[in-house]
Every structure is written in C-alpha cells, then in structure tokens.
Amino acid sequence: MSILSDIINVVKEVVEVARTTAQGMSVTFSHIPTKKETVQYPDEPVQIYRRFRGEHFLDVDEDGKEKCVSCFLCAAACPADAIYIESAEDPRPYAERIGQDHRYAEVYQIDYGRCILCGFCVDACPTDAINHGHNFEWAVYTPGEMVKDKEFLLANKWREPDVFPNEKQKALAAKQKQGKFNIVLK
Numbered sequence: 122m123s124i125l126s127d128i129i130n131v132v133k134e135v136v137e138v139a140r141t142t143a144q145g146m147s148v149t150f151s152h153i154p155t156k157k158e159t160v161q162y163p164d165e166p167v168q169i170y171r172r173f174r175g176e177h178f179l180d181v182d183e184d185g186k187e188k189c190v191s192c193f194l195c196a197a198a199c200p201a202d203a204i205y206i207e208s209a210e211d212p213r214p215y216a217e218r219i220g221q222d223h224r225y226a227e228v229y230q231i232d233y234g235r236c237i238l239c240g241f242c243v244d245a246c247p248t249d250a251i252n253h254g255h256n257f258e259w260a261v262y263t264p265g266e267m268v269k270d271k272e273f274l275l276a277n278k279w280r281e282p283d284v285f286p287n288e289k290q291k292a293l294a295a296k297q298k299q300g301k302f303n304i305v306l307k
Contacts, residue, residue, distance in 0.1 A: 188250035195242035
C-alpha cells in the first residue's frame with residue numbers, strides 16, 4: 122500500500138508544479154501583447170522623478186559664494202567613507218572670500234566607486250552645501266575617474282535642468298564645460 126501512496130503523492134506533486142507553472146506563465150504571456158514604451162535615449166530626454174538621488178553637487182549662495190564651511194559632518198555621516206575634505210582658513214573680508222565663512226573646503230572629493238547614494242551627507246550638512254543632483258551617467262574607463270573633485274561638484278549644479286544662475290553666479294556657472302542633462306523632471 123505504501124508504493125501506491127508514494128505514486129499518488131508524486132502525481133499530486135507533478136500536478137501542483139504544472140498548475141503553478143501555468144499560473145506563472147499566464148502572467149508572463151499576458152504582458153506580451155501590451156504596447157512597449159522604449160525611450161530613445163540620448164536622442165529623447167529621460168523622465169526622472171525629482172526625488173531621484175544621483176550625482177551630488179556643491180551649492181553656492183545668491184552671491185556665488187560656496188556654502189560649505191568645512192565642518193566635516195558629511196564625511197562623518199558617510200557610511201562608505203567616500204568623502205574626503207581638507208579645510209583651509211580664509212581671513213579676508215567677506216566680499217573677497219571664496220565661501221560664506223572664514224573656513225572653507227580647500228579639497229572636497231567624493232569617490233563614487235564607494236558612494237552608495239544613501240543621502241546621509243545631504244541630511245547631515247547644516248548649511249545645505251551638498252545636494253543630490255539627477256545625473257545617472259557614470260560610465261568611466263578607470264576607477265580613478267570615479268573620484269570627483271570640488272570644481273566638478275561646484276560646476277555640476279549648473280547642469281541640472283531647472284537651475285539657472287543669477288547675475289552674481291554667472292561667472293561660476295561659466296566654468297561649466299559640459300551641457301545640461303538630457304532629462305525631464307517629473
């Protein structure tokens with residue numbers, strides 16, 4: 122009697138596997154006749170949500186001065202240890218300074234080979250100096266090209282699709298060598 126029950130159990134198992142496979146394939150086959158949407162990127166812009174966390178940019182104030190005061194909170198908050206900062210003092214008067222404060226980041230680097238785009242650095246910054254941009258094109262030939270420096274991050278702001286410089290920021294924006302991102306924000 123145990124051989125017969127074993128055969129019945131095997132048949133039940135085969136029927137159950139066939140039923141669940143057919144159920145799964147029915148979902149797959151139901152998507153075949155639907156219309157596909159293919160974006161012809163880079164000829165057509167890609168639609169990206171505003172909350173998308175892409176490559177960072179360093180922000181400037183209305184006077185074109187760097188917001189970063191070199192407090193190292195972003196580097197301390199980074200779980201991947203991807204941010205490297207060297208600070209410097211600028212004792213000149215406010216009108217002649219590079220940044221808002223007497224301290225500024227002389228060296229500011231983000232290693233995107235290590236960065237996990239968690240946003241902790243953005244949340245930790247007390248002056249809103251670092252923000253996530255919308256760049257997602259990071260194809261490079263060597264790992265060293267994944268390290269972005271301060272000049273690149275400052276210029277990256279002006280590549281954003283909805284950011285335009287005022288009169289005092291135009292000199293800084295003119296340093297940007299690359300064009301705007303080919304994206305549309307939702």
